Amino acid sequence: MRTEKKTEPDAGFPPGVAFIDGDFCDISEARISILDFGFLHSDATYDVVHVWRRRFFRLDRHLDRFLDNVAKLQLALPFDRRTVAQTLTECVRRSGLDDAYVEMICTRGTAPGYSRDPRQANNRFIAFAIPFSWVANEEQRSQGLNLFISTVNRIPSRSVDPTIKNYHWLDFIKGTFEAYEHDAETVVLVDEDANITEGPGFNLFAVSGGRVTTPGQGTIKGITRRTTLELCAELGIEAGEGALSADRLGAADEAFITSTAGGIMAVTRIDGTPLGDGKPGPVTARLTDLYWQKHDDPAWTTPVD
């Protein structure tokens, strides 16, 4: 045969454990049928919760959102909520990881006779735990991110509800390549009114005159975003939703992004131009400190063991 060469696109798997089709396996062995409509039509929803020092952070909230989104897409899990939680826990236990990025997925699956009718499909549940992952690396977190504001529009709510966590990322990918061309480290997309929405896997916040603002429309309602608003309340910092134009962000004193993959992370440059004094700001620092303190709080965490 003409294609003798064995390609290895999966070189460099992280350690980790997955659950798929009733079995646990090493993450490197976890594979899904190429006919699953979760792949061929991106007909799927997911959620990501993290484990820090062997405790899940806000697991109930992630489960609430995941189950809501499964229902919104007219998918059905083959397991109940308790079994989902137990399966996530078992992935982490088997992985031996202390700090983990734990994903749960529900795909449309396939239908008998490969019917295109989504009502006939047998939906699939997948879970996996891999090492805790950061949107920003260590250097970026200490210096603050250089953020590019793309003119690519985030897929609008009239097409796909952004509060249903989904894998439609080609808009983010295009924006990410643009950011790299501008020597920026990551990107946020705008809506049709040129207001900022969100970036690949994170929400954005601006701090102006002591007040914290995050876009209220056209974005995922991130669990870390909601947590941040609660931390603001606890610290007596005024905070709320509001439209964020590029100009308004550029004039802010501080900015930061929020994500399960890294928590609260400072933004210090917009397309290379320093924001405020160009250093991570004091409000960002206070919120970041309290965010990580909460990882020991039994009210917000669930032990793996």
Place this chain on the structure above:
Amino acid sequence: MRTEKKTEPDAGFPPGVAFIDGDFCDISEARISILDFGFLHSDATYDVVHVWRRRFFRLDRHLDRFLDNVAKLQLALPFDRRTVAQTLTECVRRSGLDDAYVEMICTRGTAPGYSRDPRQANNRFIAFAIPFSWVANEEQRSQGLNLFISTVNRIPSRSVDPTIKNYHWLDFIKGTFEAYEHDAETVVLVDEDANITEGPGFNLFAVSGGRVTTPGQGTIKGITRRTTLELCAELGIEAGEGALSADRLGAADEAFITSTAGGIMAVTRIDGTPLGDGKPGPVTARLTDLYWQKHDDPAWTTPVD
């Protein structure tokens, strides 16, 4: 373990052969890593060509478009064009199918250390051949389809270029469920100006006063769509691109959809209301006949053997 029950979401695989990671295998065994960004970010493009009586139909055009789209997404195939064609051919040969639906896919793949940087990823090529598949079943093809016009917006060009064939189908899935709720058989989505764009896997045409019109914006430039415009020219039927509102479609004499998965298929009802006399029209019939005649034409086909 608590999840003893073995789930079988893949029950009912069609026959077929796939090529993945350097090997040919039965379609039921073809699986992709759950960490491939083609799955987790739907960061992929694809194309589908069909084989009819052991001849590919317009293979060169599908290869042209696929290779263009791979480049537009800044992906790179691990094989050249000739090897892609040979691999598709080998999938069909090994499947033994006379009439086949043949898909080629390029995904972002994964990057060493599971980096999120798409520039570092090792892209993956996948191909498969399964039995020829029809957007409309036999009864629907003979009676004509009942089409629902959804208010869901097709993902706009400002977010994702619709001419890059992609797996972002949650808008289509939502529209499909709406169509079923209205007892229709399939759906077309609109743009923000309420003009019709396309349906899940097909383009739409209307025939009014002998003139054939298809939406020019916000849709994939289907190979069957382009073929249909050429067939119109050959038959001396006036045809071109133009905006198609729900009202304009409802007032048409005839309508039809075009897809690699079935060719030219009549639409005879819009949300249950008959179009014209409610029967497949004469222009649709002439085009359909010529479309299938062309499947013996060596200029438009490539033998599998």
